[in-house]
């Protein structure tokens with residue numbers, strides 16, 4: 001009997017080493033909500049295993065086994081929301097990149113009953129890999145315990161799915177090697193704006209999971225060897241992030257968009273690095289602001305970060321890695 005329980009303990013340890021995770025908690029107003037309360041329960045809620053088939057309809061919300069029990073939560077346009085990671089361990093353990101998409105449910109369909117089909121998804125947030133021409137490649141998303149982002153204030157009011165995906169790239173050098181950790185929250189956006197979100201893509205459809213010919217749309221960011229040779233650049237999968245302008249174009253081809261996204265990301269990183277030091281200097285010389293700063297789980301620093309460098313009381317700005325500090 002003793003040996004049996006010892007065996008069970010070893011088996012449990014082996015399971016624990018698998019290092020997978022889900023994102024079952026939605027963050028609203030800086031607070032964690034209950035597990036699977038506003039996030040659709042995913043097929044992997046128990047085994048935590050990733051999705052690897054980007055052509056499956058499961059690539060939308062990974063919820064095909066879901067009877068549909070999640071509730072819908074009201075969030076104001078312009079507010080910060082997010083997802084909390086739960087797993088073994090409870091952080092984005094694998095090296096990889098992250099995207100957050102939103103899709104508006106048809107006006108005659110309750111979002112809790114909607115499958116997210118069609119050319120409806122636009123990107124609102126991304127955490128790409130950082131490269132420096134071939135010396136190093138780093139993954140700012142690695143190790144995050146929460147992912148937060150802002151719903152663009154120009155987002156029209158209505159019901160939306162918010163889809164987070166962490167694309168783990170540690171064994172992605174062959175087709176279907178990349179691991180997708182996906183979750184969708186159901187939200188009612190209030191106080192919305194008059195923007196036109198875009199470019200819009202479909203899931204499945206946005207990704208091939210393969211390295212395609214440049215002429216057909218260049219998508220090297222999913223099937224990629226991140227170790228050797230060290231990639232000189234990284235092209236983030238998916239379209240450009242919609243920041244809330246009214247000029248979102250609904251039908252840009254995925255390939256052209258992907259290339260643009262990569263170029264934009266590189267430029268952004270360079271520009272915001274200098275901005276970040278300016279912001280830091282300003283913060284130091286001015287009086288400490290009380291009651292301002294990033295909310296709990298919000299970003300408050302890291303290489304390339306140009307936003308708030310302080311946290312709302314009582315949260316402390318904590319370094320997660322070189323590229324990401326978070327209010328915890």
Ligand SMILES: [Cu+2]
Nearest residue numbers: 018019020094
């Ligand atoms: Cu894993």
